[in-house]
Amino acid sequence: xxxxxxxxxxxxxxxxxxxTEHIPDQVYENFLGGAGMNAYxxxxxxxxxTTAFNPANRLTFAPGPMQGLKQSGxxxxxxxxxxxxINMNADSAATASFGIEIKEAGYDALVVHGRSxxxxxxxVDDEKAEIKDASLFWGKDAYEAEDGMKEAEGEKFExxxxxxxxxxxxxxxxxxxxxxxxxxRCGLGAVMGSKLLKGxxxxxxxxxxxxxxxxxxRLNKEINKRLTEMDKLHDEWLQFKRVGTASATELFAxxxxxxxxxxxxxxxxxxxxNFHASNYAKELNAKxxxxxxxxxxxxxxxxxxxxxxxxxxxxxxxxxxxxVGFNTMVDDIKAVAYACELANLYSLDAIxxxxxxxxxxxxxxxxxxxxxxxxxxxxxxGNAEAMVEMARKIGTRADGLGYxxxxxxxxxxxxxxxxxxxxxxxMKGQEIAAxxxxxxxxxxxxxxxxxxxxxNHERGNSQHIWVGHVRLPxxxxxxxxxxxxxxxxxxxxxxxxxxxxxxxxxxxxxxxFMEFRGYTLTDLCNTINxxxxxxxxxxxxxxxxxxxxxxxxxxxxRYGWKKEYDFNYxxxxxxxxxxxxxxxxxxxxxxxxxxxxxxxxxxxKDGRPTASKLKEVGLQDFIE
Amino acid sequence: xxxxxxLKEWEFQEGAKFVEVVNLIKExxxxxxxxxxxxxxTGRSNIILFVLNGRVVxxxxxxxxxxxxxxxxRLIHPFAGG
Numbered sequence: 001x002x003x004x005x006x007x008x009x010x011x012x013x014x015x016x017x018x019x020t021e022h023i024p025d026q027v028y029e030n031f032l033g034g035a036g037m038n039a040y041x042x043x044x045x046x047x048x049x050t051t052a053f054n055p056a057n058r059l060t061f062a063p064g065p066m067q068g069l070k071q072s073g074x075x076x077x078x079x080x081x082x083x084x085x086i087n088m089n090a091d092s093a094a095t096a097s098f099g100i101e102i103k104e105a106g107y108d109a110l111v112v113h114g115r116s117x118x119x120x121x122x123x124v125d126d127e128k129a130e131i132k133d134a135s136l137f138w139g140k141d142a143y144e145a146e147d148g149m150k151e152a153e154g155e156k157f158e159x160x161x162x163x164x165x166x167x168x169x170x171x172x173x174x175x176x177x178x179x180x181x182x183x184x185r186c187g188l189g190a191v192m193g194s195k196l197l198k199g200x201x202x203x204x205x206x207x208x209x210x211x212x213x214x215x216x217x218r219l220n221k222e223i224n225k226r227l228t229e230m231d232k233l234h235d236e237w238l239q240f241k242r243v244g245t246a247s248a249t250e251l252f253a254x255x256x257x258x259x260x261x262x263x264x265x266x267x268x269x270x271x272x273x274n275f276h277a278s279n280y281a282k283e284l285n286a287k288x289x290x291x292x293x294x295x296x297x298x299x300x301x302x303x304x305x306x307x308x309x310x311x312x313x314x315x316x317x318x319x320x321x322x323x324v325g326f327n328t329m330v331d332d333i334k335a336v337a338y339a340c341e342l343a344n345l346y347s348l349d350a351i352x353x354x355x356x357x358x359x360x361x362x363x364x365x366x367x368x369x370x371x372x373x374x375x376x377x378x379x380x381x382g383n384a385e386a387m388v389e390m391a392r393k394i395g396t397r398a399d400g401l402g403y404x405x406x407x408x409x410x411x412x413x414x415x416x417x418x419x420x421x422x423x424x425x426x427m428k429g430q431e432i433a434a435x436x437x438x439x440x441x442x443x444x445x446x447x448x449x450x451x452x453x454x455x456n457h458e459r460g461n462s463q464h465i466w467v468g469h470v471r472l473p474x475x476x477x478x479x480x481x482x483x484x485x486x487x488x489x490x491x492x493x494x495x496x497x498x499x500x501x502x503x504x505x506x507x508x509x510x511x512x513f514m515e516f517r518g519y520t521l522t523d524l525c526n527t528i529n530x531x532x533x534x535x536x537x538x539x540x541x542x543x544x545x546x547x548x549x550x551x552x553x554x555x556x557x558r559y560g561w562k563k564e565y566d567f568n569y570x571x572x573x574x575x576x577x578x579x580x581x582x583x584x585x586x587x588x589x590x591x592x593x594x595x596x597x598x599x600x601x602x603x604x605k606d607g608r609p610t611a612s613k614l615k616e617v618g619l620q621d622f623i624e
Numbered sequence: 625x626x627x628x629x630x631l632k633e634w635e636f637q638e639g640a641k642f643v644e645v646v647n648l649i650k651e652x653x654x655x656x657x658x659x660x661x662x663x664x665x666t667g668r669s670n671i672i673l674f675v676l677n678g679r680v681v682x683x684x685x686x687x688x689x690x691x692x693x694x695x696x697x698r699l700i701h702p703f704a705g706g
Contacts, residue, residue: 222678229680230700233673235666238702248705254661318706434706458706469658469701473630482656516703518675581657 001025002211003065003531004033008041009107009129011122013195014055014114018122018129023108029534030618033064035091035452036507036548037109038080039555042089043622045113048558052084052187053169053194055115061160061200062109063099064509065532068208071220072227072295073514075100078506082559083186084194085171085352085408086428086454089555090186093458093506095291095299096178101158104204116196123153124202134198138167141345142176143313145199153201161199162189163347168397169193170406172352172431176344180289180299180314186430186453189347211533219527223519227295230518237277240513241288241297245318247277248467249326256582257439257467259327261381262358263425263432263572266580270331275321283333286315296513302337309338309388316340316350319457322434323354328361328387335384339391346395352408355431357390359409359424360401368418373401425570427455435463437573438582440485442466444573444590445495448566449597451552452503459506462491462498464516472501474521474538488589492596500545507548547617549601550609554622563607566594625693642681642689646674649699662702673700 006028010019031040038060050056063077077099080091102110106127116131119138123130137145142163149159159177166173166189173189174182183189192198210216231239237247252258253272260268273279280286284304290297302315309332316324316337324343325336343350363369364379371378375393377386393402404412409424409431425432427447435457437444446460453459464470466485471478475497484490501521505512508528515524525541528534536544569590576584587593598605602613614620627634629645636644649672653659662671674681675698681689691697 226675226678226680230673230675233670233680233683234702235662235668237665238662238704245704245706250665251658251661251702251704255657318704464703464705467658468703468705469656470703471630471699471701473632473698478630478632513703518673518698518700520698 001028002209002533003068004028005106005108005208007107008109008111009124011110011112011129011131012114013112013116013120013131013197016131018131020127028065031548031551032504032507032544033108034062034078034507034509035080035503037062038078038091039089039548039551041109041111042080042082042555043551046082050082050559052082052087052191055195056113057082057191059112059188059191059195060109061102063103064507065528066508066510067100067103069216069220069527069531070293071527072224072293073511073519074293074509075291076509076511077102078509079175079183079188081188081191083188083454084169084190085187085430088428088454088559088561089552090188090453091506092183092185092188092453094177094181094183095511096158096181097292098158098160098177098202099509100292101202101204103208104206105202106204106206110200112195112197115194119196119198121149121198122200124200126204126206137198139164142347143179143345146176146179149199149201154203157201157203159199159201162192163345163395165346165348165395165397165406166190166193168406170348170394170397171408171429172349173347174349176347179344182344184349184351185456185458187349210531212530215530219523219530223523224293224295227514227518231296241290243277243280243286244298244300244315246275246280246316246321248318249275249322250277252467254581255439255467256577256580257436257463259322259434259436261329262327262362262423263436266577266582268326268329268331271326271329274331274333275325279333284315284337296517298513304334304337307334309334311338311341313341314344319434320350320354323351324387327354327358329382330384330387331382332384335388339388342388342391342395348391348395351433352431353391353394355425356394356405356409356412357387359412359420360390360405362423363416363418363420366418368416368420369401375401422571425572427569428565430454430456432570433457435467436582437587438577438585440466441488441587441590441593442491442495444569444587445491445593445597446498448569448590448594449495450499451549451556452499452506459502460495460498461502461512462495465494468516470516472497472521475501475542486585488593488596491593492600495597496600499549500542503548504541504545507544543617547619550614550617550619551622553603553609554619554624557608558624566607567591627691627693627695627697629697630699636691640691641687642676642691643686645691645697646686658701671702674698675700
């Protein structure tokens with residue numbers, strides 16, 4: 001197989017060794033790379049009983065066969081480990097150039113295990129790898145750490161780093177790269193912190209061999225041209241390079257998809273008004289900040305020049321904006337952008353942060369928390385100052401509530417009590433992202449049954465059948481009626497296809513925003529074939545996605561998943577909202593839909609893959 | 625003649641112009657919430673974009689471009705959000 005090196009770097013922080021390991025073609029033919037490689041490494045190297053903060057946990061940073069290709073969207077990469085939020089296997093994807101640099105250094109993955117006895121960083125310069133002292137960077141925020149590492153190693157190194165929240169074990173701590181992209185979900189930053197690994201710097205100068213360079217060049221040109229032309233044809237406010245994903249608030253509000261007041265309300269007019277795209281561009285001085293080769297340019301850099309929320313840096317994306325703003329009822333766009341950037345500096349996942357603060361606000365409203373608990377902060381809905389200050393308390397793990405909220409809403413509600421579990425909008429220990437189950441029932445099914453990364457919108461994305469109008473005609477999802485949002489009839493089949501679709505993309509390591517804006521499954525299949533020479537059909541692509549999903553499920557089971565976890569969903573979504581397009585809609589019938597999904601997947605009534613299903617996808621040797 | 629729209633086969637008369645495909649899709653999608661929202665916000669009618677055999681069709685071509693037997697057309701909706 002081409003477009004891979006058949007090599008990974010194994011880093012043991014306890015023994016302070018870095019060794020190259022050969023990986024046979026068959027592993028890539030089965031799992032491609034990226035998310036698939038993460039799952040394979042866990043399956044092979046992390047036995048039952050391994051937990052998130054156990055030194056034996058493997059933290060894998062893996063690009064895929066698409067890194068090194070000059071194609072729009074080919075800057076993506078993934079990392080995975082056993083997660084401290086869901087206590088099962090998880091992976092998360094980011095962009096910028098870190099994955100490309102790993103590939104150009106001559107590796108298909110960096111796998112870190114063990115635990116250092118003092119803060120360290122890993123430096124990979126082509127095939128030379130070294131574990132270095134990072135005591136000077138420990139305690140610094142994630143951006144300062146990146147600056148320090150680049151100053152020490154050189155500007156051409158690409159870095160990942162964590163901030164204080166990662167060092168201090170916040171269960172939803174993220175990992176950042178280039179001050180713009182984040183391995184946001186599942187707390188991989190805390191895994192990195194538990195190993196006393198502050199950062200990784202990588203530089204490479206090698207080009208991987210492509211199966212058919214001529215065809216690859218043709219595809220790159222055609223696809224890049226098409227995506228660029230298409231973006232120009234959209235109205236300005238819908239062009240990602242304007243405000244990135246944040247323009248979604250205007251499209252999601254009329255669909256009832258926004259998370260408002262800890263998912264209690266259907267509308268937040270001042271939020272919709274203040275957060276709309278033209279206001280974002282004006283108030284935050286947003287400018288495009290593209291990734292390598294990208295035609296769409298969804299990232300943007302912002303600058304608030306004065307006032308209490310002055311900063312220059314990353315512009316918030318839809319999920320951050322929605323969770324930190326709409327969900328807490330804070331309609332001050334500058335305060336929300338600033339809080340999101342604070343989250344980035346501390347290395348807090350902004351989705352969980354928004355849910356956690358909203359949960360605390362509801363506790364405060366109901367008297368379960370008082371000013372004695374909140375450091376004297378008036379934690380009322382919409383209080384921007386209190387929201388920002390609480391983000392600081394969580395990011396620094398301040399004694400008391402700040403520390404507790406760093407554990408996530410599941411643990412916090414178990415400790416605080418007072419019925420607060422009823423408004424903890426989480427599943428399996430992970431907070432729910434900004435897609436409302438009442439607006440499309442398939443979101444409920446996606447969260448309940450996801451195996452790649454627990455309950456995670458990004459690892460299913462089936463909500464986008466409606467909210468983003470994404471279609472997969474190659475796999476039979478095309479003509480969909482709006483009213484089907486509230487039907488279970490085809491939900492299991494569609495959800496399964498979207499889970500596999502996300503796994504293929506996250507394993508090839510491509511940016512889903514391309515697929516959402518005109519890059520087809522046929523394009524993906526042609527690109528993988530030109531790069532690797534696998535000669536896959538569209539059915540083979542699905543089979544690969546299915547195989548990875550099944551392996552992730554086996555890992556869930558290994559690390560302690562129980563069937564009841566899938567059915568223990570947030571009660572909040574069974575409370576209807578009173579207005580808007582989703583008024584009165586609640587996902588009744590979800591339990592039956594979960595059972596339908598098990599059947600669709602080839603799982604038994606207990607949600608476990610059957611031997612015949614595992615044989616069908618070539619995983620007969622993976623049965624435990 | 626046969627034309628494929630999102631891989632599904634459709635029949636069109638010989639000599640049909642691309643605008644017939646555009647109108648067919650516009651009518652079918654006119655009540656979809658996202659399309660309605662964008663139409664109301666922008667006043668635009670060309671919200672869904674079309675890719676013909678791998679290349680983007682510019683709206684100015686709709687009236688003059690002739691579709692051919694075996695053409696492969698993909699519909700691209702606007703997308704927003706994470």
